[in-house]
Amino acid sequence: MPLKFAANLSFLYQDLPFLDRFSAAAQDGFTGVEYLSPYEFPSSEIRRRLDDNGLTQVLFNLSAGDAAKGERGLASLPGRESDFADSLERALEYATDLDCKRLHVMAGIRDKSIDRDRQYAVYRGNLEIAARAAQDAGITALIEPINDKDMPGYFLENCRMAATLIAEINNPHLQLQFDIYHVQRTDGDIINQYLKFAPIIRHIQIANPPHRFEPDNGEINYPYIFEFLDGEGYAGWIGCEYKPSAGTRETLGWARAFLSAKS
Ligand SMILES: O=C(O)C(=O)[C@H](O)CO
Numbered sequence: 001m002p003l004k005f006a007a008n009l010s011f012l013y014q015d016l017p018f019l020d021r022f023s024a025a026a027q028d029g030f031t032g033v034e035y036l037s038p039y040e041f042p043s044s045e046i047r048r049r050l051d052d053n054g055l056t057q058v059l060f061n062l063s064a065g066d067a068a069k070g071e072r073g074l075a076s077l078p079g080r081e082s083d084f085a086d087s088l089e090r091a092l093e094y095a096t097d098l099d100c101k102r103l104h105v106m107a108g109i110r111d112k113s114i115d116r117d118r119q120y121a122v123y124r125g126n127l128e129i130a131a132r133a134a135q136d137a138g139i140t141a142l143i144e145p146i147n148d149k150d151m152p153g154y155f156l157e158n159c160r161m162a163a164t165l166i167a168e169i170n171n172p173h174l175q176l177q178f179d180i181y182h183v184q185r186t187d188g189d190i191i192n193q194y195l196k197f198a199p200i201i202r203h204i205q206i207a208n209p210p211h212r213f214e215p216d217n218g219e220i221n222y223p224y225i226f227e228f229l230d231g232e233g234y235a236g237w238i239g240c241e242y243k244p245s246a247g248t249r250e251t252l253g254w255a256r257a258f259l260s261a262k263s
Pocket residue numbers: 036061104144146179182205241
């Protein structure tokens with residue numbers, strides 16, 4: 001099965017207004033899109049852009065909280081359980097309207113004023129709720145470890161910790177989002193990490209360190225990784241969550257073998 005790539009519209013096509021990024025992605029041959037947040041727009045408006053351009057809505061995030069105050073997700077924050085529940089409910093409404101099958105649940109930052117075990121218990125409790133709600137909606141909630149150089153103190157530190165939580169919660173509607181950029185910056189050893197966690201990986205994202213640029217601009221040998229994922233029969237989506245080093249279209253040389261551009 002050919003690898004499927006989704007354009008991350010929070011990272012790509014940033015020279016365009018958000019709602020115009022859908023047609024740009026379709027024009028370049030993407031058949032799926034993902035982004036961090038749909039909530040600034042009515043779901044009907046986004047739905048129209050998806051339909052007009054024949055795009056699948058692959059993934060988006062629950063609200064990360066107040067980014068200006070440094071919040072990077074609510075799921076592990078003690079005392080914020082009702083905010084988390086509200087963000088989950090809102091995300092599920094958008095997921096239904098957009099026919100989106102995956103939601104990324106962001107953990108939040110370690111709160112050093114409390115015991116780590118207590119924060120872990122809050123996180124686990126909220127993930128149990130998210131998994132059950134995802135199950136009822138027929139979708140999958142995902143958790144993604146984020147490297148602590150880009151996001152210092154992010155509570156979900158690595159794939160080992162994610163796998164432990166997923167095993168403890170033991171609901172198939174909670175799985176792993178494997179962002180190769182973060183894996184490289186956290187543990188490296190990408191291929192072995194993939195093999196170890198493949199049974200729980202339901203979404204992949206890509207970017208190339210050190211600058212988080214496009215796949216053919218950095219330290220990771222992505223042609224090798226793509227061939228490997230293809231050989232492994234990876235059938236999920238691969239989200240292009242990179243910062244283009246130039247205009248988005250100019251940085252899609254690596255994708256010519258995978259995307260059928262319309263012009
Ligand atoms: O930063 C990432 O890699 C993500 O996937 C999050 O959704 C946003 O921080």
